[in-house]
Structure formats: structure tokens, C-alpha cells
Amino acid sequence: MSGIRRRHSTRPSAHRKTVPAAAGAIALALSAVAGVSAAAASPGAAPTDAATFVEAPHPAAVLADLNQARLADVISRGTSRVSIGAGRAAKDEATAERSARATAQIADAIATERAAEKVARAKARKAAAAKKAAQKAAAQLAANQADPxxxxxxxxxxxxxxxxxxxxxxxxxxxxxxxxxxxxxxxxxxxxxxxxxxxxxxxxxxxxxxxxxxxxxxxxxxxxxxxxxxxxxxxxxxxxxxxxxx
Missing domain, CATH: 1.10.530.10 (Lysozyme)
Structure with missing residues (x-):
């Protein structure tokens, strides 16, 4: 219909985001201040009872509290990340240490085996040389006895x-x-x-x-x-x- 402006509904739709608590506190504080000011300016208004007067928080204080809460949350998250990182680093260090020990043990075992093989080869060469020398000496003795x-x-x-x-x-x-x-x-x-x-x-x-x-x-x-x-x-x-x- 032309010429008729459709009023927007004041009800929040289901898809709208909920106002954060700190922002709501700021709005409440501003509303309270406005209400007090209007009552004071209205003629014939009854004097406000001091016992029933509620002082609204200052917007700057509310913002400071909000920033402090955000900072505390950031610090908490950072501390948690550092703790998790430290745990992972310690776990990685322990794994690396175990791997190093295993590698060292394998190297020691290989070195021991090679040393044993070297000793065995030396003994075999010595035994072979002794056997050869004995055979040569026996052959020489036989020749000496055959023709002095x-x-x-x-x-x-x-x-x-x-x-x-x-x-x-x-x-x-x-x-x-x-x-x-x-x-x-x-x-x-x-x-x-x-x-x-x-x-x-x-x-x-x-x-x-x-x-x-x-x-x-x-x-x-x-x-x-x-x-x-x-x-x-x-x-x-x-x-x-x-x-x-x-």
C-alpha cells in the first residue's frame, strides 16, 4: 500500500545477537540517569527520598570493568596456552631423551659387536699364522732329518x-x-x-x-x-x- 509507512517491530528477532552484559549495564545506567534528571526537572514532582535513590554506575567505570574482564580473559587464555605449550615441550623433550638413549644403546651394541668381531678376526689370523709356522717348521725338520x-x-x-x-x-x-x-x-x-x-x-x-x-x-x-x-x-x-x- 502506497503512502503507508510500516512500523518496524520493537521486538528483537530470533536471529539478532544478544546484547552483552556490560553493554546492558551501560544502557541501564544511562536510563537511570535520564530518569532521575527528568524527575528533578518536572514541576510539582515530589521530592525524591534519599533512601530510595539508587546511584547508577558511571559508564566509564563500566567500560573499565569490561576492559579489565577482557584483559583477565586474555591473560587466562595466554597462561593456558603457555601451560599447554610447556607440557608439550616437556613431552617432546622426554621423547627426544628416550630416543637419544635408545640410539646410544644401539651404537654401543654395534661398537661392542664390531670390537668382538675384530678380536675374533685377530685371534683367527694369529691361529692361522701359528698353524702355518708349525707346518713350515715340521716340513723343515723333515727335510733336515732326510739330508743333514x-x-x-x-x-x-x-x-x-x-x-x-x-x-x-x-x-x-x-x-x-x-x-x-x-x-x-x-x-x-x-x-x-x-x-x-x-x-x-x-x-x-x-x-x-x-x-x-x-x-x-x-x-x-x-x-x-x-x-x-x-x-x-x-x-x-x-x-x-x-x-x-x-
């Missing part, structure tokens, strides 16, 4: 004897023991290729003097050099004595 004269020819130079002395040495020890490293004189106890007397003298050349021709030969060459100078000198002395000895 070859041993004498090989080591004579270490005592300063040339190849010209080898023939005299062969004759000397052939007469004494026939180059038998187990030869033993039943009457005197002389033993071995050089017929050492007593036999234990040869222990100065090696603990294996009873079974190793090389040990006996080295001792015999040392004895000849010290007593006769050369194998030929020892042979000359041997030939000049009967029964033969040197």
Missing part, C-alpha cells in the same frame, strides 16, 4: 767356513756318527751327529737338540771353530788319535 749334509752345507758360511772345508767335515762326522742325528755311544753317552759329550751341551743351540739335525750341526760347527779353527783342523786332530776323538 745339505743342512751343514747351507749353514757353514755363517761360521766363516768356505766350501773347501765341507769335505773335511763330511769325513769327520761320518767317522763319528755316520751323520745319524740319533746316534748314541753306549759307553760314553756321546750323542748326535757331532757326538757331543755330554749330550746336553747341545741344548745351548736349541731345545730340539735331540731330534733336529740342524741344531746339532750348529752346535758342532761352533765347537770346531772354538777348539780347532776349521773342520779340516778338527779332522787332522781326529786322525792323529786312536781311538779317534776330537
Amino acid at each position: 749334509q745339505a743342512v751343514a752345507r747351507r749353514v757353514m758360511g755363517e761360521y766363516g767356513f768356505g766350501a773347501d772345508q765341507f769335505g773335511c767335515l763330511v769325513q769327520l762326522w761320518t767317522g763319528e756318527s755316520d751323520w745319524n742325528y740319533t746316534a748314541s755311544n753306549p759307553s760314553s753317552g756321546a750323542y748326535g751327529i757331532p757326538q757331543a759329550l755330554p749330550a746336553t751341551k747341545m741344548a745351548t743351540a736349541g731345545a730340539d737338540w735331540q731330534t733336529n739335525p740342524e741344531t746339532q750341526i750348529r752346535w758342532g760347527l761352533g765347537y770346531i771353530k772354538a777348539s780347532y779353527g776349521t773342520p779340516c783342523g778338527a779332522l787332522n786332530f781326529w786322525n792323529s788319535h786312536y781311538p779317534h776323538w776330537y
Whole structure:
């Protein structure tokens, strides 16, 4: 309909927001102030009884209270966030510490295992070397026992004897023991290729003097050099004595 202005309803619609408590307090305070002022200005108005007069709060005070409440809420929320953050940080720190301990334990276990493996490999190498050395020594001993004269020819130079002395040495020890490293004189106890007397003298050349021709030969060459100078000198002395000895 034209020309008719529709009055807006003063009732709050359901979708309108509710006025905050602080704003309502401000409105109430302003309304009270307005009411008091109007009563005072109205002619013939009855004097207001002091006992029934209610002082309305000042709008600035209400606003200050509102701001203080908001600040307290902000502080409370911030404190709560800080507390939650601190809790999470502590939890993360504990988790990191447990992870670090686990990592350290794993590293220690790996290091221990590697050290054990290293020791085991070293022992295996040592055992293999010892076995190889024993096999080599056994093979050398067998060769020495099979051909004692070859041993004498090989080591004579270490005592300063040339190849010209080898023939005299062969004759000397052939007469004494026939180059038998187990030869033993039943009457005197002389033993071995050089017929050492007593036999234990040869222990100065090696603990294996009873079974190793090389040990006996080295001792015999040392004895000849010290007593006769050369194998030929020892042979000359041997030939000049009967029964033969040197």
C-alpha cells in the first residue's frame, strides 16, 4: 500500500545477537540517569527520598570493568596456552631423551659387536699364522732329518767356513756318527751327529737338540771353530788319535 509507512517491530528477532552484559549495564545506567534528571526537572514532582535513590554506575567505570574482564580473559587464555605449550615441550623433550638413549644403546651394541668381531678376526689370523709356522717348521725338520749334509752345507758360511772345508767335515762326522742325528755311544753317552759329550751341551743351540739335525750341526760347527779353527783342523786332530776323538 502506497503512502503507508510500516512500523518496524520493537521486538528483537530470533536471529539478532544478544546484547552483552556490560553493554546492558551501560544502557541501564544511562536510563537511570535520564530518569532521575527528568524527575528533578518536572514541576510539582515530589521530592525524591534519599533512601530510595539508587546511584547508577558511571559508564566509564563500566567500560573499565569490561576492559579489565577482557584483559583477565586474555591473560587466562595466554597462561593456558603457555601451560599447554610447556607440557608439550616437556613431552617432546622426554621423547627426544628416550630416543637419544635408545640410539646410544644401539651404537654401543654395534661398537661392542664390531670390537668382538675384530678380536675374533685377530685371534683367527694369529691361529692361522701359528698353524702355518708349525707346518713350515715340521716340513723343515723333515727335510733336515732326510739330508743333514745339505743342512751343514747351507749353514757353514755363517761360521766363516768356505766350501773347501765341507769335505773335511763330511769325513769327520761320518767317522763319528755316520751323520745319524740319533746316534748314541753306549759307553760314553756321546750323542748326535757331532757326538757331543755330554749330550746336553747341545741344548745351548736349541731345545730340539735331540731330534733336529740342524741344531746339532750348529752346535758342532761352533765347537770346531772354538777348539780347532776349521773342520779340516778338527779332522787332522781326529786322525792323529786312536781311538779317534776330537
